[in-house]
């Protein structure tokens with residue numbers, strides 16, 4: 001997320017699109033100069049090769065693992081599923097049934113559509129890979145985009161959760177744009193026991209002696225206390241997992257930890273956890289993609305798996321223990337807004353069938 005707005009005019013707008021992890025201020029919807037949109041298929045998030053500035057060649061594998069538990073395509077009206085994966089690979093919440101034997105679903109742009117067939121999804125956990133489509137989120141100096149890293153890590157977390165017996169739904173199952181409202185609609189419909197939005201950060205304050213993860217919790221609503229506990233546990237797990245990688249020049253904000261941010265009305269600032277109040281939720285900034293040494297680390301499939309498994313382990317601990325979590329810090333005041341994105345302006349829905 002953007003901590004400081006240092007640039008003006010066109011340069012500023014460009015910096016939002018190209019470098020900010022705009023994880024939910026959602027005040028504005030910044031048009032992208034070059035829409036990449038939905039030409040990439042769900043399981044082919046290949047990247048262009050990063051420049052080899054070190055002796056160690058980067059491993060450019062951000063391909064998300066395929067979900068092995070995908071059910072067959074069926075007529076959705078005959079199921080009681082709360083969500084579905086459309087035949088084109090789009091996750092949709094099921095809002096009702098139509099008179100002619102179909103279902104009403106929510107679209108990634110926040111509209112309603114009708115659908116007949118899809119793969120029914122059920123989850124006790126919902127994961128949210130931040131950004132997507134023409135909203136890349138933060139971009140590392142070597143070109144790794146937050147949207148592809150978030151999805152790869154989220155998929156690994158899903159695999160680990162399902163291997164442990166916790167059915168999990170992604171809000172975004174490929175490289176397409178989906179508004180914060182549409183993400184929240186999936187959560188509202190599925191009613192999971194835990195919801196985690198996965199992001200990587202940009203614009204740190206400076207060097208830090210350990211991984212600079214941040215997890216944001218809800219301060220308003222019935223789930224606030226559990227949201228804080230979830231965030232404290234995920235903070236513990238991601239810092240423990242990343243600390244195993246030695247010799248990394250970590251960066252962070254000085255108030256790194258499990259924390260909160262409020263808006264001027266006293267509500268939660270970030271839309272993704274404000275809109276999901278009532279469900280224990282955490283917005284997890286797992287590290288700084290803008291930091292070259294971290295980007296090189298996060299580019300590797302092994303580290304993506306370790307990060308995803310850390311998120312999964314945290315969620316499982318949250319669901320199965322009364323652990324309180326730790327790492328809670330008092331955030332310093334932030335006046336500057338987070339980057340735009342997450343809105344539905346000019347949003348074009350992908351084909352569902």
Ligand SMILES: [Zn+2]
Nearest residue numbers: 021023130199
């Ligand atoms: Zn982000």
